[in-house]
Amino acid sequence: MHIPDGMLPLEICIAGYAGTAALTWLCIKKANSSSEDTARVVSRASVMAAAFFVVSWIHIPLPPVSVHPVLAGLMGILLGWVSFPAILVGLFFQAAMFGHGGFTTLGVNALSMGGAALLSWGMYRLLRRQGERNILLSGFVAGFAGVSFAVIAVGSVLILTIPAYINTEAEVSAVLAMAVAHLPLALAEGVFTALVARFLLRVKPDMLL
Amino acid sequence: MRVFENWETTLKIPGLFLLMMAMAFIRDQHLIFMLPCIAAILFIASGVPLSLLLSRFRAPVSFLLFVSVFLILFSEGQALFRIGPVILRSQGAILALNTCVRVLSIITVGIVMITTTPLSDLSGKLKGxxxxxxxxxxxxxxxxxxxxxxxxxxxxxxxxxxxxxxxxxxxxxxxxxxxxxxxxxxxxxxxxxxxxxxxxxxxxxxxxxxxxxRSYVLTRLSRSDVIIFLAIVTASVLLIVLEIAVETS
Known part of the structure; x- marks a missing residue:
């Protein structure tokens, strides 16, 4: 799901960093205005980013294999605006510690994953407003949308940057194949997010935004 | 062999980041082979273990494999050879090779940057x-x-x-x-x-x-810090200028 270093042209890398800088500034401003305390934003984002980093080591069963959760949806529904800077920092650590993603592509990866988290959060809030009881549905939609949006964003960026002499039909087929290949992951992530959200609602409801 | 470990972080991070960005800019098939040479020099000078480098290559290899197969099979242009219904195209093969070389070279520079910089030092200096x-x-x-x-x-x-x-x-x-x-x-x-x-x-x-x-205090820079930085910046600018020159000619 992360684009490694060297896959994208320089212009896209710079545009990714510019977009990430703008969105980070907006998210911090929004988070500060809602909690009115920078210390709370920093503590919440950093400790929860670390928790998400560790939770991503847990494998979700997806027969015949098991996969790491992406957690964009779950981060969105637990952190709201803070999810974007938390994901940005988490992606930096993933690139530095495991070589997932990269430093030149950090901006683009943050936009796709962080954007997915914000979008999931928006959908979750919309569904939760319809009724307090539909935690499973809203959690599932958030988890599913998180993976789907990230896949679409990454796929679009990759396809748009592929040179012109690649067959156009093949480009479209590759995007479709990528989306279909990630469908089971999106479903598994949706189920995982829904169950975790229900657990949190029962045990510590103040964590859910 | 501790050139990079002793290199001041405030110059190392922007210097090597600029080099990685310059490497990402290279698309010409002749210039692309300068990238592994630069990466190899930096890797040897850094003293980073080879096993660490190879372990970091594991993550992007599957991605590279998918992209390479796609590029080889679905590009247009002259056919290299045919295996049943599958046609391997020369333009796609060159593009796949260029992509692999560029990706692995940039990852090597990134590993040199991150493994020769302690996290405590990195976080402190990033504020400046x-x-x-x-x-x-x-x-x-x-x-x-x-x-x-x-x-x-x-x-x-x-x-x-x-x-x-x-x-x-x-x-x-x-x-x-x-x-x-x-x-x-x-x-x-x-x-x-x-x-x-x-x-x-x-x-x-x-x-x-x-x-x-917590305000940032500028560290005193040694002559070797500045020389290495200038060498890296020169190499980066040279790569970009050469790529532009090749593209326009």
Whole structure:
């Protein structure tokens, strides 16, 4: 799901960093205005980013294999605006510690994953407003949308940057194949997010935004 | 062999980052083979173990494989050879080779940058490099708490095993294990973040006096720091100029 270093042209890398800088500034401003305390934003984002980093080591069963959760949806529904800077920092650590993603592509990866988290959060809030009881549905939609949006964003960026002499039909087929290949992951992530959200609602409801 | 470890971080990070960005700019098939040469020189000078480099190549290899196969099979142009209905195209093969060389070269430079810089040094110096304080603070604390929460996870896993609990093959049973584990880690993280928040408030985080204390102080640079930086910047600019010259000619 992360684009490694060297896959994208320089212009896209710079545009990714510019977009990430703008969105980070907006998210911090929004988070500060809602909690009115920078210390709370920093503590919440950093400790929860670390928790998400560790939770991503847990494998979700997806027969015949098991996969790491992406957690964009779950981060969105637990952190709201803070999810974007938390994901940005988490992606930096993933690139530095495991070589997932990269430093030149950090901006683009943050936009796709962080954007997915914000979008999931928006959908979750919309569904939760319809009724307090539909935690499973809203959690599932958030988890599913998180993976789907990230896949679409990454796929679009990759396809748009592929040179012109690649067959156009093949480009479209590759995007479709990528989306279909990630469908089971999106479903598994949706189920995982829904169950975790229900657990949190029962045990510590103040964590859910 | 400790050139990069002793190189001042405030110059090392922007210098090597600029080089990685310049490498990402290269598309010409002749210039592309300069990239592994530059990466090899930096790697040898850094003294980073080869095993570490190879272990970091594992993550992008599957991605590279997918992209290479796609490029070779679906590009237009002269056919190299045909295996049944599959036609391998020369233009696609060149593009796939260029992509692999560029990706692995940039990753090598990234590994040199990150493994020769201690996290404590990196986080402190990032504040002087136009990175917002709030992002650097989140980074420093995330680095610390990954270890703490990772240890919690390890203890939970060990306790589960000691009690003889195995998830088995049933998907429902496996979800029954991973969901409470993940949720408990998140709850612990949330509670810890409240304690951290209170500690930060008590230490005056966010006050002007505390910000003054943490303000960035310019480190004295040695001649070798500047020479290495200029060499890296020159190489980066040269790569970009050569690529533009080739493109326009």
């Amino acid at each position: 490099m136009l990175i917002p304080h709030i992002i650097v603070d989140i980074g420093i604390m995330t680095g610390r708490y990954i270890m703490v929460i990772g240890e919690d996870y390890s203890k939970m896993t060990t306790a589960r095993k000691l009690r003889g609990y195995t998830p088995g093959k049933s998907i429902a049973r496996r979800f029954g294990v991973i969901v409470p584990t993940a949720a408990t880690l998140l709850i612990n993280g949330f509670q810890q973040s409240e304690r951290v928040f209170n500690a930060m408030r008590m230490r005056g985080y966010g006050s002007s006096a505390a910000d003054e204390d």
